[in-house]
Amino acid sequence: MSRLCLMLSVVLAAGTSLPAADWRQFRGNDATGVVDDQAVPTSWTETENRAWAAELPGRGLSGPIIVGKKVFLTASSGFSSDRLHILCLDADTGARLWHRQFTAMGRTMCHNKMCVATPTPCSDGKRVFAFFSSNDVICLDLEGNLQWLRALTLDYPNASNSLGMSSSPLVLGSTLVLQVENDSESFACGLDVDTGLNRWKHDRPVAANWTSPSIFSKAGSSDDDQLVLLQSSRGLTAIRPYSGTTVWNYGTGCSTIPSSVAVKETVYVPSNGLTALTPEEGASAPKVKWNVGRLGPGTPSPIVVGDYVYVVNNAGVLNGANIQTGDATIQLRLPGSGAFSSTPIAANGNIYLFREGGMAIVVQGGDKPKVESSFDLKETILCTPAIADGGLYVRSDKHLWKIAK
């Protein structure tokens, strides 16, 4: 590459590169739900540390994502839940920058708790990929211009779940990875981010599955070396995102609701409670580092904060274990009552949890976690929130809030 070309690339890249503070997909850029370099408020009231609230045009369990100074969110509305919304808001003010609507092309039936806007969208920094329970995939540029769309239920007519689909897409390099798994026609596919064409499509276990793909990366590895983890009742499979080829497989059944999380070359997978896996170079199956039967998560996925992995069980108890030993001594009953659907996220060692009824709980992590604060937003919270640029973004069916100093 000539010096001129190199410099041009640098300048153009400066225009498109993303601040580290972005939160581009479900559980953030690395799908761990954790950021360590941002000061997010650990308490807030009706008036303090609430930057803004924006009204929403429909329901959603999807979480917000943030690219630069733009917040993207999906929603669905209408008697048949067939109106799909993609919103872009100003991260500083909450002002709506644009709003695009589409008509669902797949089936829209869901369990009453779920809705068509359940999967969290994702972004490669240049485009937003919105995925819905109707199995419609819509790619827009950051200005709201349609780039391409796919109607996966028109392409594969039995790919749907009458309870609703929730798997959030994941973008790695130039491939958008989707898991579409149900009782009738299951597959995973990798789509070319430029065109939406299939790069690969694999049959998957024919069984309902609401988990989302996760990312496994080794220290110092490039984007191209990252692996996608596909979880199901049959196990956990690591694939290369561009080709879809399998690198290793863990053949023990895993949960079909909470998803695995990979941190520092160890995968924490909801399987027989919680199991820590350590893949090894060239091996077709990972090693089991430890397993703790009573660390089974409820709906939320596990999270690793510092030296500990935490899960929220169906009784609303935060349980945890040391990530090296699996020593599961952590147990904290969380304030309030009611179930959790939202996966916890964390910043600066503080864990943010949301009960379905709207109670936000901030817990200081560690081997003896303690409740820092709690606040009732008084609206249904089922999404996994986002953290970007010092702000915490959380949505209900009616509002998106930014919590920030």
Added chain:
Amino acid sequence: MFLRWLSASVRCSLVTGLISVFGTEAVAAPISANDFAEAVKSIKQVGPEGQGNAEASAAFQRLISAGPEQLIPVLATVDEDTSPRAANWLESAAETIAAKSIEQKLPLPAKDLEKFVLDRKHHPASRHLAFDLLVQADPTAPDRLVPGMLNDPSVELRRLSVERVIAEGEATLKAEKKPEALEIFKKAMSGARDDDQVQAIVKRLEELGEKVDLPKHFGFVTTWHLIGPFDNREKKGFNVAYPPEKKVDLAEEIEGKEGVKVKWTPYTTPDRYGTVDLAKAQDKFKGAISYAVAEFVSDKGQTVDVRLGTPNAWKVWVNGELIFAREEYHRGHKLDQYKMRARLKPGRNEILIKVCQNEQKEDWAQEWQFQLRICDSTGTAVLPATPATASAR
């Protein structure tokens, strides 16, 4: 500093690149009629598995760059032959053109939008989008237009109108004008297609002493002949073509599950939502399959919606042609869960359904039932003609 090092053309490319990156508004680029037609043609050619997306994307850019005067022409390109994929592309182009006009503080063409909304020959989805845009341009439009939309081909616009009539009925009822309220709720019922609105209206109508024929309103098929059980242990019967799939002979006795002889029996469901509960009509069989067959006499050849709700695995045939099959058990059911298009011939048509029950033992996995209706694409019942008037008889 380093820009000085670059040639003019490279600088130009760089600036263009940066403008593109930062999304600065482009100046509208007029489009010729031929280019417009070519762009629309490209979009209408999008196909399965992303085929044609790249061409459609370029055509989309061309349309949205053409300026606000293309808003109505783009809306008008969607017709009944437009695929759902292409309709989304074209409607998004129209929505984007409108959004860019608003960003540039250009007025939306309210009069043209209203004319478009009122012209029912346009596609319902495009008219609905045009209505939404019109309301942004002229907030007084709903009061003017919605009352006339009670029987609109757009289910969304119709719903707005029904909502107003229900509110009028409630206010009239509150004023204790019961005879007037009854007439208003009857009017609301004539337009209502969404079940939440139907339920609200039926509650009032029945309180006011009016009888409501819900199966007729929705077009439920209530009279069937049933046969079963056939074997579905380990869910292996789903793909087994038992005798009813080859030929329906109501007089025939057939070997069913475990060698037991089974025969067709008539059954009319008393359920006002048309549900045929096989666990009651036959028995609480597990690992079993039953078939139901109905005759539907059509007074003409027509394409209809066959809409099904069931928590069980199923297959549906119309006149011997399989129109869809789905192997999913106990993931819920609701009215209009599955919508399929089917062609009816004049005269007698045969609707056959295979309903499969698995062997799950949980309380929530015991339902074995279905609900089927015939309607048009708006959900308006298509009722059978009487045999005497059927052309084929």
